[in-house]
Amino acid sequence: MSFTYQAGTPFAGDGLKDVTTTIKDGSYTAIIGHTGSGKSTLLQHLNALLKPTAGTVTIGDRVITNETNNKNLKPIRREVGMVFQFAENQLFEQTVAKDIAFGPTNFGVPAEEAEKQAAAMVALVGLPPEVLEQSPFDLSGGQMRRVAIAGVLAMKPSVLVLDEPTAGLDPAGRAEMMTMFNRLHQEQGLTIVLVTHQMDDVADYADHVLVMDQGRLVKEGTPREIFQDADWLADHQLGLPKTAAMARRLTAQGFRFDPLPLTTAQLADQLLPQIGGPAHD
Amino acid sequence: MTAAIEIENLNYRYPDAKRPALHDVSLTIAQGEWVAIIGHNGSGKSTLAKNINGLLAPESGRVTVAGMPLNEANVWKIREKVGIVFQNPDNQFVGATVQDDVAFGLENRAVPRPEMLTRVHDALVQVNMLEFATREPARLSGGQKQRVAIAGIIAQRPDIIILDEATSMLDPAGRSEVLALIEQLQARSAMTVVSITHDVDEAASADRVVLLNDGEIVEQGTPAALFTHGEELLSLGLDVPYPERLKAALRRRGAKMPDGYLDQEGLVKYLWTLHSTM
Ligand SMILES: Nc1ncnc2c1ncn2[C@@H]1O[C@H](COP(=O)(O)OP(=O)(O)OP(=O)(O)O)[C@@H](O)[C@H]1O
Ligand SMILES: Nc1ncnc2c1ncn2[C@@H]1O[C@H](COP(=O)(O)OP(=O)(O)OP(=O)(O)O)[C@@H](O)[C@H]1O
Ligand SMILES: [Mg+2]
Ligand SMILES: [Mg+2]
Numbered sequence: 001m002s003f004t005y006q007a008g009t010p011f012a013g014d015g016l017k018d019v020t021t022t023i024k025d026g027s028y029t030a031i032i033g034h035t036g037s038g039k040s041t042l043l044q045h046l047n048a049l050l051k052p053t054a055g056t057v058t059i060g061d062r063v064i065t066n067e068t069n070n071k072n073l074k075p076i077r078r079e080v081g082m083v084f085q086f087a088e089n090q091l092f093e094q095t096v097a098k099d100i101a102f103g104p105t106n107f108g109v110p111a112e113e114a115e116k117q118a119a120a121m122v123a124l125v126g127l128p129p130e131v132l133e134q135s136p137f138d139l140s141g142g143q144m145r146r147v148a149i150a151g152v153l154a155m156k157p158s159v160l161v162l163d164e165p166t167a168g169l170d171p172a173g174r175a176e177m178m179t180m181f182n183r184l185h186q187e188q189g190l191t192i193v194l195v196t197h198q199m200d201d202v203a204d205y206a207d208h209v210l211v212m213d214q215g216r217l218v219k220e221g222t223p224r225e226i227f228q229d230a231d232w233l234a235d236h237q238l239g240l241p242k243t244a245a246m247a248r249r250l251t252a253q254g255f256r257f258d259p260l261p262l263t264t265a266q267l268a269d270q271l272l273p274q275i276g277g278p279a280h281d
Numbered sequence: 282m283t284a285a286i287e288i289e290n291l292n293y294r295y296p297d298a299k300r301p302a303l304h305d306v307s308l309t310i311a312q313g314e315w316v317a318i319i320g321h322n323g324s325g326k327s328t329l330a331k332n333i334n335g336l337l338a339p340e341s342g343r344v345t346v347a348g349m350p351l352n353e354a355n356v357w358k359i360r361e362k363v364g365i366v367f368q369n370p371d372n373q374f375v376g377a378t379v380q381d382d383v384a385f386g387l388e389n390r391a392v393p394r395p396e397m398l399t400r401v402h403d404a405l406v407q408v409n410m411l412e413f414a415t416r417e418p419a420r421l422s423g424g425q426k427q428r429v430a431i432a433g434i435i436a437q438r439p440d441i442i443i444l445d446e447a448t449s450m451l452d453p454a455g456r457s458e459v460l461a462l463i464e465q466l467q468a469r470s471a472m473t474v475v476s477i478t479h480d481v482d483e484a485a486s487a488d489r490v491v492l493l494n495d496g497e498i499v500e501q502g503t504p505a506a507l508f509t510h511g512e513e514l515l516s517l518g519l520d521v522p523y524p525e526r527l528k529a530a531l532r533r534r535g536a537k538m539p540d541g542y543l544d545q546e547g548l549v550k551y552l553w554t555l556h557s558t559m
Contacts, residue, residue, distance in 0.1 A: 005420065006420075034424075034452045034454065034455065035422055035423075035424030035425055035428070035451060035452055035455055036421075036422040036424065036425050039422075040422060040423065085423040085450065086369060086371060086423065088369055089369075089371060130299075138295065138298075139323070140322055140323040140326075140327060141322070141327065141368040141369065141446065142321075142322025142323065143322050143323050146322070163423075164423065164450060167449040167450050168322075168368065168446055168449050168479070169322060169479070170320070170321045170322050170479050170518045171479055171481075171514075171515055171518065171519060171520035171521075172321070172515050172516065172518070173321075173322055174479075175515070197450075197451070197452045197453060199453075237452065237454045237455075238452070238454075239452075239453045239454065242523040242526075243523075243527075246523060246524075246527065246545065246549075249545060249546075249549050250549055250552065253549050253550075253552075253553050254553065254556070255552070255553075255556065264526050264527055264530045265530060267527065267530070268527065268530035268531050268533075268534055269534070271527075271531065271552065272531065272534050272535075272536060274556055274559075275531075275536060275552055275555035275556055275559070276536075276555055276556075276558075276559045277535070277536075278534060278535025278536060279535060279536060279537040
């Protein structure tokens with residue numbers, strides 16, 4: 001599929017060019033690529049918020065084309081929950097409770113149950129119960145983002161599409177949120193599509209990686225396949241997970257690793273015998 | 282050396298809030314200093330930034346910027362000296378195009394037109410966004426928006442720049458480019474930098490790190506001193522620098538590791554000594 005912004009106007013600009021890929025049910029897919037490479041544009045096709053200018057996008061058994069009209073897209077919007085890059089801009093209700101309950105209510109969940117769910121979701125994203133009655137606009141940036149994530153989770157989607165969901169969260173919150181998404185993936189089989197600049201998250205969680213560059217899908221594979229070639233990544237203005245970068249420095253110094261470690265635990269395991277093993281004193 | 286920013290016993294409470302967002306905060310930032318402010322979501326970082334340029338008025342306490350007490354008479358003069366890049370760039374854009382947007386702050390300062398054009402051009406080059414000069418700011422990618430927001434402030438050449446998570450949506454390469462740019466501007470013009478961040482590498486570029494918790498300053502010091510907290514850093518609101526994480530993982534496996542903070546290079550050297558004496 002391809003997508004052109006403002007197609008047919010003098011301002012037309014390429015968003016995506018000739019992309020072909022499959023995101024498997026139950027997978028955890030990471031999309032990486034430098035600023036402006038087309039990640040967010042691609043994501044917005046996953047719930048038909050944008051429609052391809054050419055080609056098709058198939059979501060479940062729905063085929064979306066240029067011609068698809070906006071009717072009957074509700075089932076897709078319910079199945080595919082989307083946390084936008086500036087998730088704060090998704091907020092609009094008078095209170096946090098109402099904001100989180102909006103989606104479920106809109107899809108027919110009784111108001112009382114939706115409010116109960118809202119309370120559970122607020123706890124899940126690490127916010128105190130007091131915020132439920134506050135205006136979502138009277139919160140800090142990171143708190144707003146947590147509310148937006150709670151609102152998407154409350155819809156109980158089967159696919160979770162996350163556009164840099166942890167930008168602006170404090171590191172502890174980031175770790176908690178990534179663990180929580182992974183639990184939903186492991187325990188409830190949610191399909192996850194994550195756009196991120198954090199290569200460590202790609203190494204820790206994804207089973208499949210798409211690399212975007214100037215609107216094209218330039219590479220896909222497992223994290224190990226993608227991170228094997230550090231020079232290729234650098235050419236695409238991408239970095240390595242911190243562990244892989246450290247392993248490269250250590251290799252330059254004279255240490256040996258096989259296979260390339262991607263997580264701290266893997267690196268420590270391979271390093272230990274090379275520094276004399278556990279101390280015996 | 283004169284202080285760029287002097288904050289004395291500052292208290293701030295949002296209307297109807299039960300708890301103050303800032304409680305008895307005192308902080309002096311020297312001219313030309315680079316201070317990183319870190320802390321959990323909701324700890325008061327953005328509130329502090331808004332109290333420095335008078336967007337919010339304190340309940341009590343004093344703020345002095347470039348020797349001028351912050352009050353109604355001085356607030357406009359102070360805003361000319363302080364440029365803030367806000368957390369959400371969408372809240373900062375006012376122009377119909379990228380170049381208009383960057384020019385906006387200069388028009389307000391009555392910068393003559395020829396100079397304005399040069400400054401807009403230079404700022405867009407510096408953040409690598411010149412090719413988008415005639416684009417509507419809303420029609421940019423997330424990282425592109427943050428670059429334009431930064432250009433809008435550096436074009437104003439403020440004496441003090443406050444970056445409120447200004448690089449949160451940039452890729453790591455883009456982030457280090459922007460940090461290098463700020464360092465360069467700081468070296469050239471003795472600009473004072475206050476960077477509010479959750480990024481440990483950004484905090485590491487500061488001269489001093491100030492840690493906020495629940496609206497109070499609970500700790501401050503050089504990045505290296507702070508990083509000796511090791512894995513405890515996470516509970517303080519900062520990521521653990523990678524060398525510290527690796528040291529902890531090796532320690533858990535029974536290896537002996539030094540207590541002091543080591544950067545990557547330091548740790549590689551240390552590990553190599555262990556290897557060589559095996
Ligand atoms: N609404 C829009 N109208 C026109 N062009 C757009 C619009 N949104 C994005 N673009 C352009 O399309 C290209 C891809 O943008 P996209 O937002 O998908 O990038 P991204 O990979 O998500 O980048 P980032 O990491 O900065 O968020 C960019 O060059 C961008 O300027
Ligand atoms: N407009 C507002 N009205 C009422 N309370 C607010 C408002 N903005 C922020 N607060 C509250 O004040 C406290 C400090 O918020 P602030 O935005 O300064 O946090 P922060 O440290 O910048 O957090 P983050 O890392 O999430 O951006 C928080 O408890 C927040 O909920
Ligand atoms: Mg994006
Ligand atoms: Mg903030």
